[in-house]
Amino acid sequence: MRLGEYELMWRQLLPARLHAGDGPPLQVQLRTALVGAILDGRLPTGLRLPSGRELAQLAAVSRNTVVLVYERLVADGFLEARPRDGYFVSNGIERVQVRDVHAHDAPERPDWNARMARAEAGHRALRWLDRPEGWRRFRYPFVYGQFDPRLFPLSDWRECSRQALEVGAVEAWGQDGQGSDSPLLIDQLIRRVLPRRGIAATPDEVLLTLGTQHGLYLLGELFALPGAVIGIEDPGYMDARNIFARRSASVQPLPVDDRGLSLSAELAACDYVYCTPSHQCPTGVTMSTDRRVALLERAAHRDQVIFEDDYDPETQYVGQPLPALKAIDKSDRVIYLSSLSKMLAPGLRLGYVVAPAPVIAKLRVLRRLMLRQPPGNNQLAAALFIQQGHYDRLLHQMRETLTARAAAVSHALQRYLPDASFGAPHGGSSIWLRLPGRVDTLALRAACIAQGVLFDPGEPFFHRAMTEPFIRLGFSSIPLERIDAGIRELARIVAHHTR
Structure with a gap:
């Protein structure tokens, strides 16, 4: 083909500039651009592609990069190689058919605003913490x-992820787990993570979640029933407040002082108490030992249940961290939530709940209604990361x-x-x-x-x-x-x- 005749078309099809560095490899970027153009029909069946030298010049990459991409696309059926003639778009590719969503003959659509009016009214009452885009x-x-990517041990995580993608590992986690969690990750949490907080647990007392917020949502589903009163620190974590407020329970604000959650008169009216004793959200205050003991004694006396959100549990850098409420709870009335995501990476979304076995069994059923289990590859990679000492x-x-x-x-x-x-x-x-x-x-x-x-x-x-x-x-x-x-x-x- 004569490139000059089609040069403008090819420049429009290719990314403005392929970037080498921290992003995807150049081969991946070029392949993605070509496959996208083939699948959406911008490169029609039978079209001859530029030679390796011509496309390399257009894309500002090496000729070897283009040749490797072409060969892989031939192997995958996107292109056809014709000896001494070049590469052509294959006729065996099923293209995406884009329908006109604004067709005039479309049937009457539901009135979505009317259907969602009640939910929208509830959403308007919630307060969020949003950050500007970018x-x-x-x-x-x-x-x-948020974490600093420069501090993340990327090579260690990449190696653990590679191990989690070995054939034997994939055969294990790639199956439907029927709601079960990675035995290795549960074992590492029980033996290597929870003991730092003074907590002893058995496998049937631990449930993995997609972060602490997911755990709170499950607790809201299970316990925030009509007539229940749930106490929330004020000021406090707005997502916990929002989650419980969305249910039929009554949310009771509870004051906070320089020793954490105050043992106020409002506390006595609560059936459940949500608190962040390690580093109170948002004040950062650590609940004192005597306050923790008194809170547990009051909870036992009034038959209350405590939801302990162990906020930033392992980042104490002055003095020794106090044990979790769960660690000193003698009456088994603390449900403990924490996360690996804050320390590893927020986007990883791996948290866990520690509670009596009957509670975990009910939470597992509720989780299954939302998702079977957190992604198995991430569970195994996190378990290996802890097991091999990278987490410490x-x-x-x-x-x-x-x-x-x-x-x-x-x-x-x-x-x-x-x-x-x-x-x-x-x-x-x-x-x-x-x-x-x-x-x-x-x-x-x-x-x-x-x-x-x-x-x-x-x-x-x-x-x-x-x-x-x-x-x-x-x-x-x-x-x-x-x-x-x-x-x-x-x-x-x-x-x-x-x-």
């Missing part, structure tokens, strides 16, 4: 719950990193925002900050976003309206070297918005 490109991302090494590295970042944020706040109030963190990865004066935190956030500074506003954490200007500064994803400049920029913007 927040990862912000220069100063003081956000909580990552914990040590994260503690060192968070220690340095916590100190940097604290020092910068004392220097640039001396009138603000906060408690120096002893663990976790965030600081709960009370800004000086009167500040419209939503207007402040918008101004900060415009300057590349991002923080979590305090409003969504409160059951009712926030009466003081609180914000949360996370430091798990911002590099150490940017913290001082980021806090300085935050202070400059705060000064312009303080009344």
Whole structure:
């Protein structure tokens, strides 16, 4: 073919530029572009493709890359190789047929707005913590719950993932597990992870989830019944509040002080109590030992059940971490939730619930109604990651990193925002900050976003309206070297918005 005649077409079909580096290999990028054009009909059957040299020039890749892609596409049936004539689009490919969704003769559609009106009314009452699209490109991302990719042991995880994809491993996890979990991961949680929190458990007392939020949803399905009263810390984790509020239970806000969840009069009216004793969300306060003991005694006296969300459980970097409530519970009334995702990567979505065996059996049934089990390959990769010592090494590295970042944020706040109030963190990865004066935190956030500074506003954490200007500064994803400049920029913007 004469390339000049079709050069514009090929430049439009190919990506503007194939990128070498952290993304997919060049072969994968080129193959994806060609396969997409073939399947959606932009490259019709019988069309002759450019020669290897011509396409290499157009795509700015080596000729060997193009030849390897062509050969693989021939093997997969997308292309046909004709000796001394070139490569042609095969006629054996089934193309995607795109229907016109706006056809005038389409039958009358349901009134979806009317059908969802009741659900929409409930959604409008919920408070969320949303972040702007593309927040990862912000220069100063003081956000909580995100990880720094530079700290993730990618080579170790890749090796564990490779082992999880070996033939014997795939034959095991590739089958439908009928709702069961990876025995190896459950074993590693019981022997290597839970003991750090002082918890002893048997396999029938542990259920894997797609993160802590999934576990909370299952608990809401099981226990948030009409007439039940569920106490939630105020301020507290808004997704727990939202999950329980979506059910028929009554949500009771519970005050928090400098020792964690307060033993208030409101607590006595609750059937269930949700709390985050390790590092309270969002204040970061650790519940004291005497408060933990008193809370458990009251729960036993009033026949209450406690949902313990072990928030940032293994990031204590000042002193020794206190054992979980579950570890000192003598009456078996604490249901424990935690996650591997915060430490490994939020997108991994691997959490777990520890509860009495009859409760786990019921939760397993509910989970099966949503999904059979978490993806088997991720379960096995995580189990191998823990078993081979990578998880322990990552914990040590994260503690060192968070220690340095916590100190940097604290020092910068004392220097640039001396009138603000906060408690120096002893663990976790965030600081709960009370800004000086009167500040419209939503207007402040918008101004900060415009300057590349991002923080979590305090409003969504409160059951009712926030009466003081609180914000949360996370430091798990911002590099150490940017913290001082980021806090300085935050202070400059705060000064312009303080009344």
